[in-house]
Every structure is written in C-alpha cells, then in structure tokens.
Amino acid sequence: MRVSVLASGSTGNTSLIETGQHKILMDAGLSGKKIKTLLGEVGVDINDIDMAFLSHDHSDHSKGLGVLMRRYPRIAAFANSGTWEYLSESHKIGQIPVQQMNIIEPGQTKTFGDLDVTAFATSHDAAEPQYYVFSSAGKRMAFLTDTGYVSQKVKAVIEDADAYMMEFNYDDMMLRNGPYSWSLKQRILSDVGHLSNDDAGQALLDVVSNKTKHIFLAHRSQHNNTAKLAYDAAKQILVNGDANLPSDVKIMLTDPDEPTNLEQI
Missing domain, CATH: 3.60.15.10 (Ribonuclease Z/Hydroxyacylglutathione hydrolase-like)
Structure with a gap:
C-alpha cells in the first residue's frame, strides 16, 4: 500500500x-x-x-x-x-x-479485492461524519481528522496501525488568543469541533505501536497553528515521551497546496 x-x-x-x-x-x-x-x-x-x-x-x-x-x-x-x-x-x-x-455505514467493514475498508463514526458538526481504516497486504492505515475528541471506541478501531493521518488542527493558546470570534472558538474547542496538537498527540500515544512507521500531521489551521508547533507537539509527546514507536518512525507535515511523497506503508 x-x-x-x-x-x-x-x-x-x-x-x-x-x-x-x-x-x-x-x-x-x-x-x-x-x-x-x-x-x-x-x-x-x-x-x-x-x-x-x-x-x-x-x-x-x-x-x-x-x-x-x-x-x-x-x-x-x-x-x-x-x-x-x-x-x-x-x-x-x-x-x-x-x-x-x-x-x-459506521461500524461496517467492506472488502474490495485486495482492500478492506472499515468505517467508524467521529464527533463533528456535520450530517453524519465518519472516517476509515484502509487495510491491504497486511498493512493498515487509519485516517482521522475533523473530530472534537477521540473516544475509546474509536481508539479500539484505529490502534496498532502501520500508519496514521491525524488531525493536528490548532495550538490551544494561538486559538484562544487569535482573531476568531468567541463563538467560533467555542465551536472549534467543543466535542464536535477539532483536535488540538496536544489532544491529537495524546490520542496517538494511546494507539501507536512498534509497527507504526508513518504519522502524517494533518488539517493544520492556517490561523491557529504553525508547522513547527504541530511537529514539536507530536515529537514531544510521541518521541520524547513513552510511545512504543520504532526508532525509524517518520513524522511528516502535510500542506494545503503540496502533496507529500508517495510513501510505501
């Protein structure tokens, strides 16, 4: 994959x-x-x-x-x-x-030849949000952005994946001190909003394993976050913390206009 x-x-x-x-x-x-x-x-x-x-x-x-x-x-x-x-x-x-x-539907797994896809519900202010785990040739990649929190049920679905794309949407202090209206700040901070750098890092800490070789830091706010803050938070929590990650894990920034390399998972 x-x-x-x-x-x-x-x-x-x-x-x-x-x-x-x-x-x-x-x-x-x-x-x-x-x-x-x-x-x-x-x-x-x-x-x-x-x-x-x-x-x-x-x-x-x-x-x-x-x-x-x-x-x-x-x-x-x-x-x-x-x-x-x-x-x-x-x-x-x-x-x-x-x-x-x-x-x-959320909770379903469907098979398409060499691909299995599992859908799981998330917490966001949309009609019926869900994300997916894609599995092929013994490898699993979990995608998760646009959720206000990561439940234990979601963690059970995405744990022990080989790769993650995880939302690192905002830095808490940048959001609180930034230009958005208080109502919009409340929406982002709520259980149907987005994940902060720290929340995303802590959620990953609970699910990564020594199989996990790729972590894409995604959906970064251009107003309430920076690439450095997102990367430093992920590294501090996952690499300098006690995450059970391999030494060659790749933590990668994503961009609104430029693709990442095509990574072999």
Missing part, C-alpha cells in the same frame, strides 16, 4: 491510497482540476482512480466529489447514508450520479 496526502488544511483535503488493484481518493475537498494536478505531481493519472471515500459533507472535504463522479464514471464513491442524504438534498456538490453512489 502506498499513500500520499495530496492536500490537507482548512482550504481543502484529499489523499491518495494505492493498492495492487485500486487507486483511491480519501475525500475530495478541492476542485476537480486541482485534484487532477495534485495526482499528476505524484505520478498518478486521474483516469486510474476507481474509488473515493468521503468522510463528511463539509465543503473542504466534499466539494470536488460531484464533479469527479460526473466526469469520471468509473469512480465508485462511498459514504454513509446520512451524508449521501444531506448532499443529495442540499445539492452542495451538484447532481450526484446515483449509479456511482455506494453506502458504507
């Missing part, structure tokens, strides 16, 4: 997962044209994408999905029934080709 976080941040999110049989998008929160460009930067033709998994309806995760489905009919798109219902009724992503819509 190979993975690149193509773009991650408040302006748009999408990632690529490759197995021997599939090329998959995790979220599609940028324009179809931008997603095509980002895929090209890691050497992948958008015409080879055959699956897409959607976490929730917010535009920074969903806005390009409708265009991609209409333009590339081979893409089978997956979300839960609550997310599809909201997107269909709201027309946020335009007309959705019904024949390309597929349902995977």
Whole structure:
C-alpha cells in the first residue's frame, strides 16, 4: 500500500491510497482540476482512480466529489447514508450520479479485492461524519481528522496501525488568543469541533505501536497553528515521551497546496 496526502488544511483535503488493484481518493475537498494536478505531481493519472471515500459533507472535504463522479464514471464513491442524504438534498456538490453512489455505514467493514475498508463514526458538526481504516497486504492505515475528541471506541478501531493521518488542527493558546470570534472558538474547542496538537498527540500515544512507521500531521489551521508547533507537539509527546514507536518512525507535515511523497506503508 502506498499513500500520499495530496492536500490537507482548512482550504481543502484529499489523499491518495494505492493498492495492487485500486487507486483511491480519501475525500475530495478541492476542485476537480486541482485534484487532477495534485495526482499528476505524484505520478498518478486521474483516469486510474476507481474509488473515493468521503468522510463528511463539509465543503473542504466534499466539494470536488460531484464533479469527479460526473466526469469520471468509473469512480465508485462511498459514504454513509446520512451524508449521501444531506448532499443529495442540499445539492452542495451538484447532481450526484446515483449509479456511482455506494453506502458504507459506521461500524461496517467492506472488502474490495485486495482492500478492506472499515468505517467508524467521529464527533463533528456535520450530517453524519465518519472516517476509515484502509487495510491491504497486511498493512493498515487509519485516517482521522475533523473530530472534537477521540473516544475509546474509536481508539479500539484505529490502534496498532502501520500508519496514521491525524488531525493536528490548532495550538490551544494561538486559538484562544487569535482573531476568531468567541463563538467560533467555542465551536472549534467543543466535542464536535477539532483536535488540538496536544489532544491529537495524546490520542496517538494511546494507539501507536512498534509497527507504526508513518504519522502524517494533518488539517493544520492556517490561523491557529504553525508547522513547527504541530511537529514539536507530536515529537514531544510521541518521541520524547513513552510511545512504543520504532526508532525509524517518520513524522511528516502535510500542506494545503503540496502533496507529500508517495510513501510505501
């Protein structure tokens, strides 16, 4: 399995997962044209994408999905029934080709040849948010952003993975002292908001193992965080703390405009 976080941040999110049989998008929160460009930067033709998994309806995760489905009919798109219902009724992503819509509900695991996908519910102010663990050839990668907290139930699903993409959205002091309105700050800090650097690090501390070789720090706020603060928090908690991680673990920053390398998981 190979993975690149193509773009991650408040302006748009999408990632690529490759197995021997599939090329998959995790979220599609940028324009179809931008997603095509980002895929090209890691050497992948958008015409080879055959699956897409959607976490929730917010535009920074969903806005390009409708265009991609209409333009590339081979893409089978997956979300839960609550997310599809909201997107269909709201027309946020335009007309959705019904024949390309597929349902995977929280708690379900589905198998697609050499790929197993497990969906799990998260806590966010969207219609029915969920994220996924992708498994192939004995390797597991867990994706988790856009959640106000990480429950014990979620930790049980994502523990002992080979790789993680985890939300490091904000630095607590930057958010509290920053320019946002108090109501928006409360929303971000709430149980249906986002994870701080410290919260994300502590959640990872509970689930990583000596199998974990890749950790992508994702969905970083451009107003309430910096790359250095996110990286330093992760390193302090996970590397300098007592996490059971291998010495060659890679902790990688992600970017809203530039893809990461295509990493072998």
